[in-house]
Structures are given as C-alpha cells and as structure tokens.
Amino acid sequence: MTPTITAFQRSPDRGRGLARDMRVRWAFEEVGQSYEVRLVSLGAHKEPAHRALHPFGQIPTYEDGDLVLFESGAIVFHIAQRHAGLLPGDANARARAMTWMFAALSTVEPPILDLHNTKLLEGDKSWYEQRLPVVEDRIRVRLGELSARLGDAHWLDGAFSAGDLMMVAVLLRLKTSGLLDEYPNLSAYVARGEARPAYKRAFDAQLAAFTASSRTG
Numbered sequence: 295m296t297p298t299i300t301a302f303q304r305s306p307d308r309g310r311g312l313a314r315d316m317r318v319r320w321a322f323e324e325v326g327q328s329y330e331v332r333l334v335s336l337g338a339h340k341e342p343a344h345r346a347l348h349p350f351g352q353i354p355t356y357e358d359g360d361l362v363l364f365e366s367g368a369i370v371f372h373i374a375q376r377h378a379g380l381l382p383g384d385a386n387a388r389a390r391a392m393t394w395m396f397a398a399l400s401t402v403e404p405p406i407l408d409l410h411n412t413k414l415l416e417g418d419k420s421w422y423e424q425r426l427p428v429v430e431d432r433i434r435v436r437l438g439e440l441s442a443r444l445g446d447a448h449w450l451d452g453a454f455s456a457g458d459l460m461m462v463a464v465l466l467r468l469k470t471s472g473l474l475d476e477y478p479n480l481s482a483y484v485a486r487g488e489a490r491p492a493y494k495r496a497f498d499a500q501l502a503a504f505t506a507s508s509r510t511g
C-alpha cells in the first residue's frame with residue numbers, strides 16, 4: 295500500500311520548502327518509497343475529519359492502512375525504521391542518529407521557532423526591538439555549539455542519516471535570517487543537504503503543489 299501524507303493546499307511558506315511536510319517528503323525520497331499527498335485547505339485542518347488524524351489540527355499526517363501518525367519527527371523516524379537508507383545498521387550508530395533527530399527537534403528547533411513567532415506575532419509590539427536580539431542570541435548559542443561539534447565533517451555522525459535530514463530541515467528556516475551565514479561550516483552543511491537529489495525531488499514536488507494551487511485561485 296502507498297502511504298498518504300497531508301500537506302497544505304496553499305502552504306503559508308509559499309513553496310519555499312519550509313513547511314513540515316517537506317521533511318517527510320524528503321525522507322520518502324531518500325529511501326525510494328513512493329507516497330501520495332492529500333492537500334488540505336487552510337481551515338479544513340481544524341475540522342473534525344482532519345482532527346481525527348491529527349489531534350492538534352496540523353500537517354503533516356501519515357496514513358498507511360490502519361496506521362495513522364502525526365508529528366513530522368515520528369513520521370520520519372517511522373519511515374527510517376521501515377526502509378534502508380536513513381539509519382545505520384550498527385545499533386549504537388542507529389541510537390546516535392536518533393539522538394540527532396531528537397536534538398534537531400527539541401534543542402535546535404525551539405529557538406528558531408521562537409524567532410519566527412517573534413517576527414510574526416510581536417513585530418508591532420513596543421518590546422520587539424529589545425526582544426529580537428535576545429531571541430537571535432539564543433539561536434547563536436545553539437548554532438555555535440552545533441558548529442563546534444560538526445567541525446569539518448560532512449555529516450553529524452559518519453554517513454548521512456535521518457539525524458542530518460532533520461537537522462538540515464530545521465536549520466533551513468534560518469536561511470533568510472543571515473544567522474546561518476555566521477557559521478560557514480553550518481551553511482555548507484545545509485547546502486550539502488539541499489544538494490542531495492532526494493531533497494531536490496521533494497522540494498520540486500512541494501513547489502509544484504503550491505504553484506498548482508495558486509493557479510486555481
């Protein structure tokens with residue numbers, strides 16, 4: 295059976311590959327598993343039919359037969375476990391790759407989301423000019439630590455893994471902020487991720503969905 299995921303019909307990121315379906319599409323492409331996408335309109339994601347799949351009314355979701363999953367991390371992990379290509383065979387290396395997945399989602403992504411939300415929701419507030427550098431500095435702390443660990447390596451722990459996929463997906467959101475440019479090895483790391491053929495296929499697919507939805511109005 296071909297798994298089905300959900301994505302927004304007209305993604306708020308306007309096809310820049312920053313919405314959470316992108317990382318799931320990328321995982322599918324890395325392991326060579328075909329998948330279908332059901333596009334959900336903004337608004338329908340909070341309706342009961344979608345909430346039956348996702349209690350928080352978000353995308354992406356994953357359906358394969360009786361199995362329904364939500365949370366991009368859980369979905370990518372499931373894909374990586376089911377198929378060869380994203381997790382090493384050695385048990386300890388596998389555990390370390392999973393550790394990097396969790397680090398991306400629970401240690402690196404939160405301050406990056408904070409920056410997004412600060413700009414989106416607090417841009418017109420009196421405290422914005424004071425708050426912005428504080429939020430940016432919290433990101434710099436994490437980027438500095440990650441940069442030190444990555445050093446000259448191509449990937450975080452040996453061969454490319456689901457840990458790198460998730461870390462690159464999380465860091466991509468910083469591309470337009472200029473923060474990533476302060477850490478040349480991290481910029482190069484993200485560029486290596488984007489250069490992967492599987493990434494490009496996933497990116498093109500989500501962009502095509504956005505372009506088609508914009509044409510139909």
Ligand code: GTB
Nearest residue numbers: 306307312313314351352353354364365366367467
């Ligand atoms: N922890 C969840 C996961 O990883 O799956 C988070 C899922 C999530 O936040 N999904 C978003 C959503 O459904 C879509 S990606 N939001 C609706 C809601 O919460 O009601 C959102 C997104 C939009 C724009 C950008 N961007 O422009 O950079 C990035 C991500």
